[in-house]
Amino acid sequence: CGVFGVIGVSEAANFTALGLHALQHRGQEAGGIVSYDPELGFNSAHRFGYVRDNFTKQSLMETLPGMLAIGHVRYSTTGAKSPHIRDVQPFFGEFAMGGCAVAHNGNITNAEALRRELIERGSIFQSGSDSECIIHLMARSIQSNIPERMKDALRRVEGAFSVIAMTRTKLIGVRDPLGVRPLVIGKLGDGAFALSSETCGLDIIGAEFLREVEPGEMVVISKGRIESARPFAPRNARFCIFEHVYFSRPDSIIGGRSVYETRRQIGVELAREAPVEADLVCPVPDSGTPAAIGYAQESGIPYGMGIIRNQYVGRTFIEPTEQIRNMGVRLKLNVNRSLIAGKRVVLVDDSVVRGTTSLKIKDMVLDAGAREVHFRIASPPTAWPCFYGVDTPHRDKLLAARMTPEEMRDWMGVDSLAFVSLDGLYRAAGEAGGRKNSCPQYCDACFSGDYPVAPYDQVERGFEM
């Protein structure tokens, strides 16, 4: 998911819509905005579909007045995929000291246990979302102001959370102690500030990137000032390395590094680790493009767009059902026959999850007359599900959980297949010495099975780590 908020500008909801539009790649199912105006109070709108199709309509935006707003773009990772508008964030709660809206990116790993406990004690849940726990935990806190209630609530929550919240006068941002999901602060001139999942959300509104909200930090912004607090016991940060590989936008800056540059560098590592004699390096667009550029630069093999992407289709894996997802590859990608025919082709993609994409692309490229097909993957084999907010399927659907790379190569029917090593990935992400196994610098659980937070609900249900 993507979260965005702004304080201190007129038409805050319009700024929020722009920010969410820049974060659309983080969630394409639905979006919501809550705004506050001293005369008209809190107002909200939640809609299915793209930001640009909903939050551009003047008739809707006029219902969201005020100088303070937050918003959310949704990509469902937990529970049933059946879409309910009541699952769309931000969530809103009215407390004795005033209202509060909350938007969450990540996944709460003890949400089911918390929900059971809260319902037993009288909470009335409105949605099926793990994030709703936060509002109910806040409601039960005995603290006398909202930031303190939020601290109480988030101390009970486990897993990954980058949270943006707003009261009548404050914009609040919090990251979990591991800092699994990103969150950044921007300045918009005279006392106006923005919070965004990624820096690309600041760029679109012309805000200056100040800094990241740090892992385990809470910032409270009001009256043109930022106050910082540390509500949690300190831990070593474990940012999601898959944000670098796939999830974030390449024009965003994370941990002081350009995401594009990290991806290009993964391609360089791949060319060193898994060279091959070939005539053409092709990205699987768009997610494989920067790594393909790096592979071509390092290997000296010419780069070309052998696969063309239809720009009017979103991210394949966000399509809800298997059948549509299978079609999705063809709806989205097509081969550029004249470039590929007769050539030995290196195809570079960001990840292999179920293997559906790679299989279809291999067929398309061979149909177009390629002489050889070599897959190079810009992440290690995805062998474990993510419980921290990225929608990887169950283990039995993950190709790498069932097959070795050699078996995957034969199953795909390609001439060669290679994944970047975990150390190569860390080097590309700026860790010259690779992964520190005693104290890893990132979360890489979907590749390593090393879960930095035990996924409580899953373990209770019998998941074996």
Ligand code: 5GP
């Ligand atoms: P596959 O077809 O192997 O399931 O998916 C691999 C391709 O789709 C990659 O190009 C990647 O960009 C994207 N992708 C598809 N499904 C998922 C998913 O469930 N999780 C993630 N992380 N990426 C996916």
Ligand code: SF4
């Ligand atoms: Fe990111 Fe993978 Fe960790 Fe999930 S398991 S947070 S996708 S690195």
Ligand code: MG
């Ligand atoms: Mg892709």
